[in-house]
Amino acid sequence: MKKVIVKTSENSNNYPIFIGRNILKILPEVLKKHTKGTKKIAIIFDDNVPIKFKKLLKKLLKNYDVFLETIKFNEKNKNFSTVDKILKKFLRKNLSRSDTLICVGGGIAGDVSSFVASILKRGINFVNIPTTLLSQNDSSIGGKTGVNTDYGKNIIGTFYQPKFVIIETEFLKSLSRREILCGYAEILKHAIIKDEKFFAWLNKNSKEILKLKNDKLLISAITKSCKVKRHFVLKDTHESNLRMQLNFGHTFAHSLEALHGYSKKLNHGEAVLIGMLLATKLSVIKKVCNDKEANKIFEHYKNQKINFNLKNVVPKNKINKIISLMINDKKNNDNKINFILLKKIGKTTSPGDHKLSTSELKKYFPKLINLNF
Ligand SMILES: NC(=O)c1ccc[n+]([C@@H]2O[C@H](COP(=O)([O-])OP(=O)(O)OC[C@H]3O[C@@H](n4cnc5c(N)ncnc54)[C@H](O)[C@@H]3O)[C@@H](O)[C@H]2O)c1
Numbered sequence: 365m366k367k368v369i370v371k372t373s374e375n376s377n378n379y380p381i382f383i384g385r386n387i388l389k390i391l392p393e394v395l396k397k398h399t400k401g402t403k404k405i406a407i408i409f410d411d412n413v414p415i416k417f418k419k420l421l422k423k424l425l426k427n428y429d430v431f432l433e434t435i436k437f438n439e440k441n442k443n444f445s446t447v448d449k450i451l452k453k454f455l456r457k458n459l460s461r462s463d464t465l466i467c468v469g470g471g472i473a474g475d476v477s478s479f480v481a482s483i484l485k486r487g488i489n490f491v492n493i494p495t496t497l498l499s500q501n502d503s504s505i506g507g508k509t510g511v512n513t514d515y516g517k518n519i520i521g522t523f524y525q526p527k528f529v530i531i532e533t534e535f536l537k538s539l540s541r542r543e544i545l546c547g548y549a550e551i552l553k554h555a556i557i558k559d560e561k562f563f564a565w566l567n568k569n570s571k572e573i574l575k576l577k578n579d580k581l582l583i584s585a586i587t588k589s590c591k592v593k594r595h596f597v598l599k600d601t602h603e604s605n606l607r608m609q610l611n612f613g614h615t616f617a618h619s620l621e622a623l624h625g626y627s628k629k630l631n632h633g634e635a636v637l638i639g640m641l642l643a644t645k646l647s648v649i650k651k652v653c654n655d656k657e658a659n660k661i662f663e664h665y666k667n668q669k670i671n672f673n674l675k676n677v678v679p680k681n682k683i684n685k686i687i688s689l690m691i692n693d694k695k696n697n698d699n700k701i702n703f704i705l706l707k708k709i710g711k712t713t714s715p716g717d718h719k720l721s722t723s724e725l726k727k728y729f730p731k732l733i734n735l736n737f
Contacts, residue, residue: 373601377525398527401462410469411436437472439626464489470496471503479509482524495535497547501589546633554592560710608715613639619689647705
């Protein structure tokens with residue numbers, strides 16, 4: 365089992381992440397240590413997680429007063445109405461601030477549950493047990509909570525750190541290849557923006573990682589990814605500057621998700637994979653990155669057989685709509701769109717360096733979507 369300690373820039377909310385296979389059994393011991401005083405435990409359980417884990421959790425938590433809420437999460441119900449329903453149920457159970465909410469689910473379940481934990485009685489203990497590859501290597505770390513509204517994705521939320529995170533790789537066994545690839549998107553992003561060696565390591569090992577056959581490689585990939593995320597969380601917990609580098613590709617991704625109505629036609633991880641391609645191409649157009657570096661990324665996609673029909677996902681006749689959705693992105697503090705661009709593998713531009721007006725972006729868009737790789 366690997367253990368990574370996440371430190372925040374406030375220095376008060378440090379917490380451990382435990383990563384390994386068949387490690388869920390440590391839950392009672394870690395709860396005792398990190399959530400002292402807890403009597404009641406509310407579990408939010410993602411409906412698609414195999415039922416055997418529900419049974420295991422109930423057994424492990426037999427010494428607590430446990431109530432479990434199973435929810436079918438998707439981007440469309442990642443909203444206030446779901447938060448309201450959960451809050452009402454938990455208020456009826458009269459949880460106190462020393463009680464604990466555990467989320468067992470993917471990134472959507474995690475973002476919604478941590479938001480609930482952060483506002484219920486002004487904050488109760490939160491523990492995350494992420495069950496998708498994306499949530500295990502990215503969203504369960506760093507304390508960003510949130511829900512979508514008609515104005516944009518994750519546009520309402522708080523910063524709220526978990527008491528600890530358990531990353532149990534056994535959960536990944538029931539995920540489709542599509543969901544594994546979505547999770548891989550954020551692993552790849554972390555390598556591209558911060559760690560050239562990690563990128564080279566992925567070039568060598570990603571096929572094995574994506575097959576989930578080699579525990580050692582899988583756990584290493586998740587751990588390396590968590591460490592990149594940890595770096596940014598420590599430097600800038602509340603995303604006032606440096607942490608925005610983690611949004612490489614996300615300005616495009618969020619607008620594409622909104623364009624497709626947050627539907628299963630385009631999952632978040634897929635939007636990120638496409639967004640990173642567009643951001644890389646934009647980096648070349650803006651002469652921030654050379655073709656050779658950009659080609660390393662395009663080659664990586666090719667080798668993993670990651671390809672999309674960009675004409676369908678980013679239709680030419682929707683360019684104005686996509687740009688207007690980008691303007692709403694919460695990382696923009698004026699009417700220009702703030703992009704994190706790539707200088708080379710392992711290094712991005714700084715937040716605020718590249719702000720594009722809508723007219724400038726309109727000019728570049730046809731080139732971006734004619735991307736051949
Ligand atoms: N808070 C952050 O820092 C942060 C970072 C990155 C992404 N996110 C958010 O994370 C979300 C995406 O997360 P995701 O990719 O995990 O999507 P998700 O939560 O929709 O999960 C993907 C699918 O897998 C199912 N699932 C979950 N665990 C499973 C399991 N073990 N076996 C079978 N099916 C399972 C889910 O029910 C869902 O249908 C987005 O909303 C994104 O905005 C947040």
